[in-house]
Amino acid sequence: MRVNRLKRRFFLQGAGGALLSLPFLESLLPREVRAQSAAPPRRLIAIKSYSTQNIRDFYPSRAVSGYTLRKYKGDESGGGNGKEDGTLALSEPLAESSGRHSNGNAYTGKWAPLSDFAGEGFSRILGAELARFAEKLLVLRGLDFLPDTNHNDGGMLGYYKGGSISDTASSLKDVPTIDQVLAYSPKVYPSPPATRSLHLSPGRSNTFSFTDNGKRGGSITQVQADTNPKVVFDRLFKSFQAPSGGEPPAEDPNKLLVDRVIEDYRQLSKNPTLSAADKETLERHVSLMAELEARLGGGSGGPSTGCEPPTAPPSVQNQGVDVATLRKSYELMIDLLVAAVRCDMTRIVTLDVYKAVGKSGGSDQGFEHSCASCEGNPNPTDWHRAAHDWDQMEQRSKVISINEWIAREVFTPILEKLDVAEDGDSTYLDNSVVFWGNELGMNHLNYSIPTVLAGGAGGYLKTGRYIDYIDWDRNVKFSQHNGMVIEGVPYNRLMVTLLQAFGLEPSDYETDSGKGYGDTVTTGKPSDAFAVDYDMSAIGNVLPGIRA
């Protein structure tokens, strides 16, 4: 019997309880009261895929009336060459400037309604299954990493230092990824949630998330992902209590005990012989315990009415690259993710697609991005290896098929399951941002990182658009395969956009060292070979043409 187990829910709990000294905030009110005056919460669901997208396959590249199709050099020359990349050219300028040309004059990115391309799917990757979401998507082109980043862990969410990075690594900023800035922001969670962020990964525990555990300027550590759906279920839903409408649960008797334990840590940290680092370790433990304590018992909140906990999943460990196991793992993880969002157990989720299903020789095959035991060998399951052999059509088609699978069986089902009514006319999806991003751009270039957003962040984003931020009047510095190096807009501005979409202001995330978010150094990128000339006066601004 677990009678007084940790009540895993409930950042909507009451502000009562002698030990809680939370400010009285609207979101602490019972849901039915809150609902009359407050908008539904906003959520971020970030999905990362690896080893590039072929630009022509990711962005609209079919002939569409009213648009000019750029020439394509053809697969035999490596697939595209500079500006002749085979994509559709847009012509409608955004209302706001995107930056400046090399001559200093303003330039403006272009956009088009996504519905113009929805017929057979927006692109080979963003296929027909997404057509019904034309009004809820934002497809973005021309977002560039400024630092000289190669393979990385946290780049997609603004931390460029991790992973295998080139020689600027040591000088890059230690900042949390934006999901962690959001996870610890009182604007996202006015009181401690069941879980500040949920990190899922069928396959490996690395995440693309780096945290300071909510202590600004504190040391940064890489977050670990859940790889087993059963462990996620146990943590979030095992003792989940559906709304009863009866008496609010009593305060957990462990609360007092936890408070007392916290005092033990405080006492120890006062020992004068401990180093500053040891004290930081203990203080971090105190803050993590305090977070836990705040969740214990009491309160009158309850799950959202639309919330149904999922059925308990089986334990799935060591997913390997077996197709059926991988598929099942993703299905289970997606169900958990959706339930966690709909039950408001968390508002921040990352899903790392490090393993995926693709096609090899016409049949389904499991892939791992960088398979430790097969790396360096022509193993058919090595996604990264396939991406390197871009010149070989067979290898290229593996990478494309993996991304088609992600679009069809990972991204789309999440949108479908969230696009159900939450509050009045709006759906969970409308109140969320589902962000499918990439580790890098084409052929390991860190330019034009393929990006698609779904959902409006509660009306913050102007969706239904394909926006191209590339300054096409500039010269292409060089190109490889279907990727080119040419100035677009700094990726940092996407980070700023997402932070502000959740109500954060610059003072909530900017550091002493500059405006905007994340590193902007381009050391290691000589200007004769790389695009480095950006309008840095706008680095702290939201992306143009994206705000409703």
Place this chain on the structure above:
Amino acid sequence: MAAIAGLCALFACSEGAVGEGGSPADRIDGSDPGEPRTPGEPEAGGASAVGGAASTRGGQSSRGGTAALGGAPSSAAGGSAPGEPGESGGQPGSVAIACDESVPNGLSPLRRLGRADLERSLAELLTARELEAELTGIEDELAQLPPDGENESLFSDMDARVTQRHVDAYYGVADALARRMTADAGKLAALAGDCAVAATPSAACVRDFVSGFGAEALRRPLTDAEVERYAALAEDVAAAEAFRRITFSLLLAPGFLYQVELGEARGDDYALTPHELAQRLSFHFLRGAPDVELRQAADSGELATDEGYAVAVERLLDDPRTKRTIFRFYEEWYQLPGFAGFASTPSFRSFSEGVDPDLELFADMLDEFDTLIDYTTFQSEGNYAALLTSDLTFVRSERLAELYGIEAWSGTGLPPRFPAGERGGLLTRAAALVEGNELTNPVKRGAFVLKHVFCQALSPPSNLPAEALALPPADPNRSTRERFETKTSPNECAGCHSLINPLGFALEAYDALGRYRTSETIFEDDGSVAAVVPVDSQVELVIDGKLVPAADPLAFSQAIAASPRATECFARQYFRYSRRRYETASDSCTVAAIAEAAGPAGSLRQALRSIALHPSFKKRAVIP
């Protein structure tokens, strides 16, 4: 070697650097060392010979495979010591091994228990009270603990992260276990004695429990004030709730979840108390809390005497749990836990016909690997060189014996030897050689040896031509070695690859299942045989400034074994594993002592002993 970090095809070789492990390029997360992305002419590889033997690089060997290894590590190469003092884990770096007594040693950052430590500490507490069955009832709660080190650390125990998931999991474990241990009168009596079954236990009963169980949980005696503080939790509640509260609180206390070491002031630093020493020894050797003998030695003060301490160290060296700790060290060092299994392609099926490799075969390989370590370290007083050169077989499995082409060993008595020149030591055993498919990758094997056996830093090159990382194309007329030689022959590659390749080419004497071979069968994708070509595994290495030809893999292993540089690398790796952090300048004397002990005049057992007997082990330096 079954799972090498990243694609080792191309690395920049930094001059004289000897650190490894935590630079971004060095992580064991499979991240890639470098990618094609730069236009125009790539810069030269920036390679240098290892250990300051730059002049010996390239061109000397008629065989096209010359590696310069060894030589004196450059003094404080790479500059600053890794990690800030007091930081756990820290950044790895390039610290000269030469012992400098003037640098304060004994850094000991506060760190949480590893997952293995925690589970064994719980088991120790419960088993002593015949409550160990309760552990199986909290498997779900234990499963909430994030894994240590996965994809992140050189050794899993180096992972010192404490996150919300950790703290929530600690809570879940403490809560569930405290409830279970006090669930009925029988368990209460087992936990705290017959007096605990009374409706309202006496104050003495509560205090006895706090003093006894508390001292085991916190791994030190409690002060009177602490006893009173815990005992106060029992006031005004029934017995079960009283003991539940106390147990719960102790299982979440810093003294249980962290390896707390405060010490007693002694000059400029702090000597560990006997109980802190017992704790350090125990986590170091057993990866668990002190057992009853250690606790008694601490209680009696025996551990505080040099003699008593030495007795305790010897006893721990003989403990089977220590063996398991040491096996784990080598397994993680050689990256064996990540082995993902075997391919099912037609070509692999043809290649492995008659063997039908599966994870059970890999387990047999691990058993042989561990038994060689066991024999050399614990049975025969062998040194590190012996571990790298032993030609004794320890193959108990018929399947593995067949793969090796030898007779299986009965498991007792001196095992048979491999045929002359075929194998020597760890690097040439199947566990270290096996791949998931039929193809060897000599660059991958060579980079492993350079990086992990010589502790040579390899950082990702910043400029690579497009497709530099693509594997050499299949060619039925050429051996793997020949194909890789051509692939890595351009000037911009040759610098590093003159170091990496010979180390891998020597191991071409073994196929991807670890079978000894003199010819290489090349398969078509459909599994048919395309060709059989001769294998050339002869190389020339430059070690410690001398040219060392290695005609066979045993000679290759012997050349590595004879290098002080390799022994130093062993010392670094063992330090990192057992002290759970990268070495810093302040650890130079400790690392030097391990290397000395493992060297020609010493033994591996002596090396394990040396770290515990080193003065730095018994104290805590105070860092502001």
